[in-house]
Amino acid sequence: AAYVGPITVCISYSQIVYGNTASLRLLHFVSDSWVDVTTSNDTTTQTICGSVGSFSLFAIVQPADTSAPLTSSNVSGTLGTNGWFTTPVTALLTATDPDGASDVAATYYIVDNGLQTSYSGQVSITEEGQHTVLFWSVDRAGNQEARQVLSVGIDSTPPMTTAAIS
Numbered sequence: 092a093a094y095v096g097p098i099t100v101c102i103s104y105s106q107i108v109y110g111n112t113a114s115l116r117l118l119h120f121v122s123d124s125w126v127d128v129t130t131s132n133d134t135t136t137q138t139i140c141g142s143v144g145s146f147s148l149f150a151i152v153q154p155a156d157t158s159a160p161l162t163s164s165n166v167s168g169t170l171g172t173n174g175w176f177t178t179p180v181t182a183l184l185t186a187t188d189p190d191g192a193s194d195v196a197a198t199y200y201i202v203d204n205g206l207q208t209s210y211s212g213q214v215s216i217t218e219e220g221q222h223t224v225l226f227w228s229v230d231r232a233g234n235q236e237a238r239q240v241l242s243v244g245i246d247s248t249p250p251m252t253t254a255a256i257s
Contacts, residue, residue: 096144156232
């Protein structure tokens with residue numbers, strides 16, 4: 092019987108520790124160069140598969156992480172007029188990374204030129220006035236996104252009018 096390709100080759104990586112298993116690639120050595128032959132990567136069973144036309148060297152590799160995370164904000168509170176809030180506000184920060192959510196190492200923020208703080212659930216702003224929140228995330232490879240700016244205005248004091256009768 093003669094071999095007729097292609098064939099699917101699957102390799103377990105359960106005994107190897109990788110940082111972000113979702114980014115793994117299966118390389119196959121063909122004609123003096125490495126070729127990415129990845130067709131699937133099951134991170135639950137820790138098995139990566141590829142389609143090949145011959146049997147030669149294989150390697151499981153993790154590409155270098157060069158992409159920074161991206162952090163978004165969602166502000167909640169009672170919105171008044173002209174974009175100002177009439178109550179204290181809460182900002183929720185959500186970081187994502189092209190290499191997978193598990194690649195985000197930390198998210199930080201600074202309110203009104205204060206101290207850098209590690210984000211752990213929400214940013215609360217209670218004082219009246221115009222506030223600036225800087226926020227950003229860093230991944231496990233040390234890639235840091237540019238600081239983003241969130242402007243929040245709070246005015247919870249109702250207007251007062253006076254009338255004079257003359």
